[in-house]
Amino acid sequence: MPKITINGKEIEFEKGMTVLQACELADVEIPRFCYHEKLSIAGNCRMCLVEMEKSPKPIASCAMPATEGMNIKTNTTLVEKARKGVMEFLLANHPLDCPVCDQGGECDLQDQSLYYGVDKSRFVENKRYVKEKYMGPLIKTQMTRCIHCTRCVRFATEVAGVPEIGAIGRGENMEITTYLEKSMDSELSANVIDLCPVGALTSKPYAFEARPWELKKTESVDVMDAVGSNIRVDTYNWEVKRILPRLNNEINEEWISDKTRYSCDGLLKQRLDVPYIKKNNKLQKSNWDEAINLLVNKIHSVQPNEIAGHIGDMINMENALSFKKFFQLLKSENLEFREKNFYINSDEKMNYIFNSSIAGVEDADLILLVGTNPRHEASILNARIRKTFVQKKVPIFSIGNPGDLTYEYEIIGDSTEDIKKIVNKEHDFSQKLLCAKKPIIIIGESALELKSGGYIFEEIKKFLIKNNLINENWNGLNILVQNASTVGLLDLKILQGKNTKSSSFFDELKKRKFKLLYLLGSDNLEIQKNDEFIVYQGSHGDRGAEIADLILPSATYTEQYGLYENLEGRIQECKKASYPIGEALEDWKIFNRVIKTLGFKEKLPNFDELRKEVLVTVPNFSEINELPKKSPIKINNIETSFYNEKIFVRELDYYYTNSISRSSKTMSECRQIRQKVKKDGTNN
Amino acid sequence: MSLKKVHENQPKEFKFSDKNLKKVEEILKKYPEKNKKSAVMPLLYLAQRQNNNWIPLAAMKYIANYLAMPYISVYEVATFYTMYNLAPVGKHFIQVCTTTPCLLRGADKIVKLCKENISPNENEISKKGNCSWMEVECLGACVSAPMVQINDDYYEDLDEKSTKEILTSLINDKPLKPGSYRGRKNTSPEKNLINNGEKYA
Numbered sequence: 001m002p003k004i005t006i007n008g009k010e011i012e013f014e015k016g017m018t019v020l021q022a023c024e025l026a027d028v029e030i031p032r033f034c035y036h037e038k039l040s041i042a043g044n045c046r047m048c049l050v051e052m053e054k055s056p057k058p059i060a061s062c063a064m065p066a067t068e069g070m071n072i073k074t075n076t077t078l079v080e081k082a083r084k085g086v087m088e089f090l091l092a093n094h095p096l097d098c099p100v101c102d103q104g105g106e107c108d109l110q111d112q113s114l115y116y117g118v119d120k121s122r123f124v125e126n127k128r129y130v131k132e133k134y135m136g137p138l139i140k141t142q143m144t145r146c147i148h149c150t151r152c153v154r155f156a157t158e159v160a161g162v163p164e165i166g167a168i169g170r171g172e173n174m175e176i177t178t179y180l181e182k183s184m185d186s187e188l189s190a191n192v193i194d195l196c197p198v199g200a201l202t203s204k205p206y207a208f209e210a211r212p213w214e215l216k217k218t219e220s221v222d223v224m225d226a227v228g229s230n231i232r233v234d235t236y237n238w239e240v241k242r243i244l245p246r247l248n249n250e251i252n253e254e255w256i257s258d259k260t261r262y263s264c265d266g267l268l269k270q271r272l273d274v275p276y277i278k279k280n281n282k283l284q285k286s287n288w289d290e291a292i293n294l295l296v297n298k299i300h301s302v303q304p305n306e307i308a309g310h311i312g313d314m315i316n317m318e319n320a321l322s323f324k325k326f327f328q329l330l331k332s333e334n335l336e337f338r339e340k341n342f343y344i345n346s347d348e349k350m351n352y353i354f355n356s357s358i359a360g361v362e363d364a365d366l367i368l369l370v371g372t373n374p375r376h377e378a379s380i381l382n383a384r385i386r387k388t389f390v391q392k393k394v395p396i397f398s399i400g401n402p403g404d405l406t407y408e409y410e411i412i413g414d415s416t417e418d419i420k421k422i423v424n425k426e427h428d429f430s431q432k433l434l435c436a437k438k439p440i441i442i443i444g445e446s447a448l449e450l451k452s453g454g455y456i457f458e459e460i461k462k463f464l465i466k467n468n469l470i471n472e473n474w475n476g477l478n479i480l481v482q483n484a485s486t487v488g489l490l491d492l493k494i495l496q497g498k499n500t501k502s503s504s505f506f507d508e509l510k511k512r513k514f515k516l517l518y519l520l521g522s523d524n525l526e527i528q529k530n531d532e533f534i535v536y537q538g539s540h541g542d543r544g545a546e547i548a549d550l551i552l553p554s555a556t557y558t559e560q561y562g563l564y565e566n567l568e569g570r571i572q573e574c575k576k577a578s579y580p581i582g583e584a585l586e587d588w589k590i591f592n593r594v595i596k597t598l599g600f601k602e603k604l605p606n607f608d609e610l611r612k613e614v615l616v617t618v619p620n621f622s623e624i625n626e627l628p629k630k631s632p633i634k635i636n637n638i639e640t641s642f643y644n645e646k647i648f649v650r651e652l653d654y655y656y657t658n659s660i661s662r663s664s665k666t667m668s669e670c671r672q673i674r675q676k677v678k679k680d681g682t683n684n
Numbered sequence: 685m686s687l688k689k690v691h692e693n694q695p696k697e698f699k700f701s702d703k704n705l706k707k708v709e710e711i712l713k714k715y716p717e718k719n720k721k722s723a724v725m726p727l728l729y730l731a732q733r734q735n736n737n738w739i740p741l742a743a744m745k746y747i748a749n750y751l752a753m754p755y756i757s758v759y760e761v762a763t764f765y766t767m768y769n770l771a772p773v774g775k776h777f778i779q780v781c782t783t784t785p786c787l788l789r790g791a792d793k794i795v796k797l798c799k800e801n802i803s804p805n806e807n808e809i810s811k812k813g814n815c816s817w818m819e820v821e822c823l824g825a826c827v828s829a830p831m832v833q834i835n836d837d838y839y840e841d842l843d844e845k846s847t848k849e850i851l852t853s854l855i856n857d858k859p860l861k862p863g864s865y866r867g868r869k870n871t872s873p874e875k876n877l878i879n880n881g882e883k884y885a
Contacts, residue, residue, distance in 0.1 A: 163754035168763040169688070179756040180690075180741075 002068040007075055019061035019072055020048055028074050031083065031112045033090075033197045034149035035062035038254055040158060045090070045149050047112065049082040050074045058082045080116075087117035090147050093128050093172075094198070101145065103199030105212040109147065130175055135165075136183025137669040138190045138258060139201050146176055146200035152192040159255065160186040161386050161406030176200070183673055186406075187379040187654065190262065191255045194244065205262055205666045206242045210234075218577035219246055221564055222260040223314045223484035223557045224661065227358070227380045228566025229256045233264075233558050233577035240264045240558050240578055250359050251566070257379035258670065259654065259661055264558075266664030270541045272553035273582025283551065288583065288593070294550055296597045298516055298533050299330065308334035308505065308514040311494060312521030312538065313483035313658050316562025316574060318610040319587035320489050321617070323520050326591040329600055334514065336505040337489045339524040342445050343453030344479075346490050347636065349620045349628060351457075353487055353569040354381075355475035356440050357627055362388050364476065366395055366436035368429075369409070370419070370456065372444020372480050373402035376652040378567070381480070382406065397429065400446065400647035416452045416645045423463040439469055440476040446650040448479075454640035465635050475630070481567050482652070488565035491618045519544045520587065521554070523659045537590060542659035553584035556660065560586045561607070563614055569628040571618065688763050690741055691771035698742035704730050708750075721751045724761050728768055737777055737835075738769040766820065774809050774816035776854040778802070779833040783822035789829040794847050795819060801851045813855035827871045828864055837862035 001012040004019075006026040013022040018041070023030050033045035043063035050061045053071035058078060073079065091113060098104045130143040148167065153176065156165040162185055164178045178184055184192075193203050215234040222229040222243075230246035243264045245256040275291035276283040299307065309327055311320055320337075327335055338344070345351040356364065361384045374382040382405060388394050389407040396409035399418055412418065412429050421427035425434075433439055441464070447456050457479075464470045464477055481487060508514060512530050519525070521538040529547045536548035539556040558577045565571050580586065585593075592604040605613070615621060620628040655671035656662050700708060707730060708723075715722045724747060731743040739762055748758040762768045769777075780798060782791045798817040802810040806818045825831045828840035832847075839850055839862050846865040853860045868874055 157754075164756055166754075166756035166760045168760055170764045179754075179759060 002066075004066050004068070005071045007073055013066055017066050019050065019052075019059070019064045019066045019070070022066040023050070023061060023072065023074060030061055030074065031116050032062060033108060033112075033147060034151060036151055036154075036195065038159065039151060039154040039195075042150050042154065045147065046086045047083065047090075047116075049079060049086065051076050051078050083116040084118050087113055088121065088123075091117065091121060092123040093144075094147060095127060095144050097145075101142070101199040102140075102202040102207055103145075103196075107199060108197035128172055133175075133177045134181040134183070135178050135201070136189065137666060137673065138204055138262060139184070139193060140204040140207050141201055143175060143177075143200055145198050147198055148174055148176065149197055150176070151195040151197070152176060152201060155192055155195055156184065156186070156189075158390065159383055159387070160184075160188045160191070161383075162186040162189075165192070185674075185677060187257045187259070187375065188255055188383060190258045191245070194254070203242065205265055210236050210241050215241055216577070218558075218575050220558065220575045220577060221566075221572040222256065223564060223574065224257070224259045224263060224658065225378050225380075226481045226484055226486060226567040227251060227378045228484065228564060228568075228570065228572050229260055229380055230572070231256060231260060233575075235558075235577045238578050238581070240267050250357070251568075251570075252380045253383075255380060255383060259379075259657070259667065262666040262670075263658075263661040263664040265666055266540070266660040266662070267556055267558060267578075269665070270659075270663040271581045271584075272539060272541055272545065272551055273584060274553060275583070276545075276548075276551035278549040283545075283548075291550060291552060292594055292597050295535060295552075295594060298535075298550075299598065302515040304331040305334065306513065306515040307332040307518065308336070308509070308516070309518040309520060310522040310525050311335070311337040311485065311489055312519070312523060312544070313339070313485055314557055314660070315485045315489075315521050315587070316557070316560070316564055317485075317488040317492060317571075317614045317618075318562055318607060319520070320485065320494060321492055321610055321614050322588035322591045322605065324492060324494055325605070326595060329595060329598075329602065334505060334508070335494050337483075337485065337494055337522075339483070339522075339526075340445070340449050341506045342448035343457055344448070344490065344495070345454075345457065345638065346493070346495060348631060349491070349569060350475065350477065350631065350633075351461075352479050352481070352490050353628070354442075354478040354480065354567040355470075356478055357568050358384055361385055361440060362391070363474075364388060364394055364438050364440040365392075366432065366439040367397070367409075368433070368439065368441045369396070369398040369400075369402065370441060370443045370460070371400045371447025371450075371647045371649055372442055373405070373446075373649050373652065374442065374444075374480060375402070375405050376654045377444060377480055377482050381567075395432070397432075400649045402649045403651075414647055416450065416456060416643065416647060419456055419459065419647075420642060423459045433469070434467055436469070438474050438476060439464075440478060442478045442480050444480045444649065445482055447647055449650075450643070450645050450647065452641065452643040452645055454638070455642045458638050458640045462635060465633060470633055472630075472633075475633075479567070482657075484564050484566070487567060487569055488563065488571075488618075491565060491569075492614065493617070519548070521659070523662075524657075537587060538659065539584065540659035540663050542662055544659070552590055553580075553582065554587045554590060555580035555584055559584075563611065563624075565618070569620070570626065571615075571621065571624050573624060688766075688768075688770045691738070695735075695740050695742055698731065698735065698740055698746045700730065700746075701734060704734055721753045721757070724751060724753065724758055725765070727751070728758070728762055732768060736772065736775075738772050771807065772809065773807070774802075775814035775857075776816075776859065777835055778815060778817040778851075778854070779820045779823070780817060781821070781823045781825070781829070781831055781833070782819045783826075785826035786822075786829040786831060790843065791830040793844050794830055794832060794842060797844065797847050797851060801848070801855065810855065813857060815851075815854050828868065834859065834862070840864045841866040841868060 004022050011026045030048045032048045034042045043060045048061045049058040051073040052059045133141045153165045157163040218233045220233050222231045229252035230248040232244045232246050234242045243261050275286045277286040386407045397412045398409050399413045422430050517534045519536045523543040534548045535550045536544040537552040559580045561576050562574045622629045655667040661667045711723050711726045727747045732739050744758045748755045802815045802817050809816045831840040841864045
């Protein structure tokens with residue numbers, strides 16, 4: 001490896017690195033504004049100037065490729081003077097409004113002017129003023145503070161794939177704006193707030209809410225979709241003030257979706273704080289004893305097979321296990337967690353996870369989407385696909401029309417007939433697929449929901465294994481599930497006995513066989529309420545609570561510890577950042593209380609025991625935060641029936657997918673804007 | 685010079701005329717297919733020519749779609765370059781050079797006359813006649829300073845008297861001839877300064 005000398009220390013670096021990256025290897029800090037690891041190099045802030053031997057002028061280290069034998073100095077008077085000079089220019093037009101700026105306390109400009117700047121300004125002229133720009137309901141702008149690093153412009157163009165932000169005008173009149181001040185049409189738009197090194201782009205919902213040093217920071221994971229983005233939850237007392245991304249190159253890199261970030265105000269609204277009982281067709285406040293007694297009486301009054309349970313989209317694994325145990329005691333097998341009846345073969349783990357892993361998408365040389373819209377179903381995954389597309393120009397194909405995905409793709413079919421042709425090698429695409437070395441096939445729930453969902457999955461799997469496209473080194477058969485709880489619940493074998501492959505739960509629900517329906521945080525199940533008794537146990541007064549006869553309040557994902565398994569089968573821990581509101585309890589505590597009142601003598605498990613059991617139960621478990629182990633590949637011949645159907649990508653109401661986002665004011669604002677855009681057309 | 689603003693009243697549609705479409709094809713031939721967005725500047729110029737010397741938003745969009753570019757990129761280019769007009773200008777569009785050589789030779793007097801005769805502010809269309817004026821940076825004719833550019837023509841070697849005459853002629857829609865107003869031919873020295881028998885410098 002080539003060598004470079006930095007401050008007299010010789011270090012090795014990888015070819016293709018810049019001087020700035022080499023300096024980081026040598027643990028030398030270089031101040032910077034415009035440079036960002038995940039974005040292209042702009043080299044326009046000049047803050048990273050360093051001295052290079054044989055160069056008469058200091059060089060911008062972020063844009064200078066490191067070469068063998070370079071001698072870089074970062075601690076000389078020349079560098080110090082250069083930094084001071086750059087800082088003075090940056091501050092010439094920057095307002096001194098740190099006391100009223102939301103970035104204060106976590107501002108790159110503030111920090112770096114403290115370390116590298118001068119303590120006073122020689123600039124006596126008027127500072128320039130730039131009008132505020134409208135950038136949608138999420139981004140608050142104060143463009144006078146902008147230092148023109150163009151990180152936001154590069155993010156929008158490169159990562160988000162919506163080139164809508166740009167720098168207009170020139171020289172002193174340069175301004176950053178969206179095209180004609182429209183809001184940014186992206187699910188990742190709010191990441192520009194984190195990228196902005198100054199207070200020009202700040203968070204609108206979080207405006208003037210708190211200072212960063214007052215907040216308690218908890219590192220957790222997100223449950224808005226199945227990606228399991230790593231987040232940091234910032235709380236002020238009970239309130240969750242904001243949610244920020246946490247760097248994890250395996251999953252979300254440095255980004256999170258707008259829903260992850262901004263549905264947190266939904267955690268404060270529409271909350272269920274005490275048990276409610278429906279009396280005279282009206283939900284009335286009650287207390288735990290009365291509520292549990294009512295539930296116990298109901299359980300006694302019906303047969304075990306008339307009791308059914310449905311687990312919602314944001315339930316952690318411990319609570320789900322405790323629910324399963326509760327149902328075992330009740331001797332009921334009617335447990336379900338799917339919102340729509342989609343095909344899942346839970347025999348082995350590779351049948352229901354994203355086998356190639358999210359980071360593995362970057363190795364792919366061909367991507368096929370089958371009935372899925374990753375942009376809405378897993379925005380972060382879509383950003384990864386886009387990254388692969390931009391870097392390697394991988395060909396992307398789709399069966400079914402998902403709409404705008406921020407990258408180019410080719411629609412090669414829209415029916416199950418096309419899949420039949422592909423697996424029988426009659427389709428033009430088959431050859432392309434066979435020629436690929438590392439193909440990725442992403443099957444969405446919209447495809448699996450079809451009558452021939454089983455056919456689609458099993459035949460594609462068979463095809464891939466037969467042609468050695470699934471082998472020890474590569475497995476590109478991916479299922480894209482939509483809910484954070486799905487993979488974990490499959491691993492806990494919630495679907496058991498007769499329920500595994502058949503659709504008996506949904507049939508019986510339709511036939512109104514159930515007398516007692518227990519909804520555990522489940523809001524998206526379609527139920528025609530009749531005379532059955534519905535118990536809703538959850539955190540928000542949403543669709544589930546609307547039809548319930550008995551409401552038991554429980555905690556949300558930020559208010560309890562819990563494990564979630566993301567779509568790759570990676571188990572991650574969600575941590576308690578706040579505590580449940582009012583009389584609300586964690587779900588497992590509620591089950592224990594009910595079991596106790598029912599008179600069972602079994603020893604009731606506490607949380608640690610539940611977690612231990614979860615980790616033992618999960619197949620192929622390796623370690624927390626790690627990908628699951630791989631199991632040997634085998635072909636099971638499962639007979640499935642083929643129906644000729646259209647594959648229709650179900651449109652997801654992106655900002656309204658779960659009870660938390662539906663309670664969030666910010667999310668409904670975003671949704672309104674998106675609907676308006678759809679109505680008026682995107683081009684003004 | 686401040687940031688150029690787009691005009692409030694925008695035409696709904698813009699399309700290149702058939703004549704211009706042929707020119708566009710010629711322009712696009714100069715660039716490789718994958719870099720066709722390089723043609724954005726000549727295309728904007730064509731659009732400006734076609735649309736009474738200013739570029740409406742519809743034209744930017746049209747060009748963006750034509751070259752498969754994001755709208756904002758075209759918008760960036762159009763706002764960056766000072767010679768693209770984003771709001772309507774007069775039929776007689778007077779650009780007064782106020783960079784150092786012209787200013788030393790009295791460009792400020794020309795600006796004053798423009799303010800008096802055309803409109804008190806830059807980029808305003810005059811009530812009488814169809815004129816507008818603006819200050820611009822060096823137009824590269826320092827040798828015959830002070831000068832103004834009116835539409836495509838240079839009016840050079842001006843003084844207060846000649847400027848006034850030119851402006852009146854514009855307001856009356858009978859523009860005077862371009863060129864030097866001190867009787868010079870192109871940039872050759874004036875008659876009384878020819879020495880050593882040289883005819884031209």
